[in-house]
Amino acid sequence: MLLSSQAERNWEGLCSVLEDVLEDQSHRQLLALELGSGTGQHVMRFAQKMPFVTWQPSDIKDEALNSIKACITATHAKTILQPVHLDASEPLEKWTGVTSDSCDVIVAINLLQYSSFKTAQGAFKGAGQVLKQNGLLITYGMYAINGTITPSCNENLDAELRRKNPEWGLPDIDVLRQLAYENGMRLERMVEMEEYYKCLIFRKL
Template sequence: MTRKLPQSASLATPAKGAKLYAPSAANNAEAICAVLAAHAPATGNALEIASGTGQHVTAFACALPGLVWQPTEIDPQRRASIDAYVAEAGRSNLRPAIALDATAPGWHREHGGQSLIILINLLHLIPTSAARTVLAETMAALAPGGCFVIYGPFKRNGLLTSEGDLRFDSELRAADPEIGYKNDRDIASWVSATGAQIERREMPANNLCFVVRNRPTL
């Protein structure tokens, strides 16, 4: 799914060769890695949804070497950037990017059994119906007991809590009235309806991280 987005929502700039560089990815990678180190499984298959430039997934593959990382991205220019980062990293636990539209129903059937799935800075860029599809498909793709980590900006109890969030959400909705910040309580409700356990963590720059643990095998 592609949407009309304001310029402030896409801050990746050309770097060396096919590589793109996003300052936000460089700034938040360490904080997200800390969450993953505390909650992710030590081994297994890890899927990143909407991997963007590729900066995050290469950092994660270095920080969690026991997981085999599969980046995904709908945009071909960004897949080329991911592959450039992957090639530069030269890690055996990091695969080239594959095309995936996570808002399309049914993708879990091809990508099931994941020990870890991570989703960064996507839900505010898509409509609510698409966000619910992403979450439902992700939960279906998780292995029993698997971990799902969601990171990004969210409303708190229906409210935007900083001037920057108010401005960015307004820019998003001006570009496309169907997109914008999602409510933290809605995310928790949609995910916990599957029987999963969910923990919310405050993150730097007024972001949130949801750590979701899928039900184990009965």
């Protein structure tokens, strides 16, 4: 089982945001898709705290999928489905485990800065198709705003990411807002998190 120290640090704050935005729907069973589930720590913690949500974890790496399976086995989680291989840059027909209008929530934690713009485009297009009406796409990470990155530590992170892969880097909130609009969603809330992170909450209209 893989372990991420960052996931251990930030899961509680993320869980609080999720509980807050889903509170009015906690009387019914919801289906949530996590894009880029990584180690599986987030989905494991979320499942423990929100039993009214069934989680579909996904990733593109076999080592991540194996780690998620180990998390499910270790915790005997009843509301986490077996993880699926899913590349968000691919069209919906290739998204395993979900269909059109099937999900109440889609979560992407630290995905967009570690992926290409094609992945962001695919994630928003797919979300626009997979989410039910009034469904939520929630992204967490660090962002540029109007082309500007602040403070300097975020600038350094952006430069470091681009050195590793020229297609990576902090996405611009205004670009994501436009992507959401093009796919039938709107940016409803922006929640300030620890260490200059933000949660962006998009709703399907």
